[in-house]
Amino acid sequence: MPEGPHEAPPPQLLRTEEAWSDAELKATLEAYKRLLNGERLSKAGLYRELSQRFSRAPGAYERRMQNISAVLSERGQPWVPGLKPQKNVGANVRPRLERLMQEILVGDSDTGTAYEPEVLALLNQPHLPVPSGQQRPATSTKLVTDHARDAAVKAWVLKNAQGMCECCGKSAPFRTVNDLPYLEVHHVRTLASGGADTVDNTVAICPNCHRELHHGTGALELRARLYARVDRLRVEPSDRLKTS
Numbered sequence: 001m002p003e004g005p006h007e008a009p010p011p012q013l014l015r016t017e018e019a020w021s022d023a024e025l026k027a028t029l030e031a032y033k034r035l036l037n038g039e040r041l042s043k044a045g046l047y048r049e050l051s052q053r054f055s056r057a058p059g060a061y062e063r064r065m066q067n068i069s070a071v072l073s074e075r076g077q078p079w080v081p082g083l084k085p086q087k088n089v090g091a092n093v094r095p096r097l098e099r100l101m102q103e104i105l106v107g108d109s110d111t112g113t114a115y116e117p118e119v120l121a122l123l124n125q126p127h128l129p130v131p132s133g134q135q136r137p138a139t140s141t142k143l144v145t146d147h148a149r150d151a152a153v154k155a156w157v158l159k160n161a162q163g164m165c166e167c168c169g170k171s172a173p174f175r176t177v178n179d180l181p182y183l184e185v186h187h188v189r190t191l192a193s194g195g196a197d198t199v200d201n202t203v204a205i206c207p208n209c210h211r212e213l214h215h216g217t218g219a220l221e222l223r224a225r226l227y228a229r230v231d232r233l234r235v236e237p238s239d240r241l242k243t244s
């Protein structure tokens with residue numbers, strides 16, 4: 001069968017097993033981003049373009065885009081309808097894919113996601129009972145179960161704050177990619193000094209107040225003001241002297 005000069009390479013020349021280069025992953029992400037932004041493009045056309053550029057079968061790009069949907073869906077972020085999440089991301093590709101996703105889809109490279117998937121899932125629930133948290137969070141067993149408890153406390157405190165910093169009272173400085181007000185969760189008495197991981201030792205505050213509470217010369221006064229301002233906080237006996 002004769003072939004024109006602009007046809008896709010014949011199947012026997014298509015790479016299937018060869019590793020994906022950063023350039024190829026980036027090009028796939030750029031195409032995905034256009035779909036995510038709502039550009040009206042033919043998906044098949046995008047796969048064909050990528051196939052011609054990198055000599056891999058068009059179907060490979062569809063599967064790769066479904067991998068991208070899977071990572072986005074795990075993070076509670078929107079993904080392209082019609083590219084159903086497909087989780088079989090190769091272990092050798094996944095870290096690079098996630099790094100490039102952050103760079104290309106989110107546009108920042110060193111701060112990770114604002115809220116963990118467990119927290120996001122809880123924030124989406126209409127009713128959040130007050131979690132019991134942990135009075136004495138173990139420092140030696142920081143594994144999955146710990147993390148899940150932490151998520152319940154974090155989600156409850158974030159939701160309860162209703163987008164306002166509990167320290168200065170101002171609105172969250174911006175909304176996250178998940179369209180949630182951005183606040184940080186702070187343990188008033190640090191876990192390291194025996195503070196509990198419970199809602200009566202935890203506040204949702206803006207990044208400025210958070211930095212000041214950790215690094216400011218007036219940190220102790222600010223902490224005393226937090227105790228006075230937020231009724232649910234329980235002053236632990238050893239803190240009473242410092243905050244009065």
Ligand SMILES: [Zn+2]
Nearest residue numbers: 165168206209
């Ligand atoms: Zn604040």
Ligand SMILES: [Zn+2]
Nearest residue numbers: 185186187210
């Ligand atoms: Zn903190």
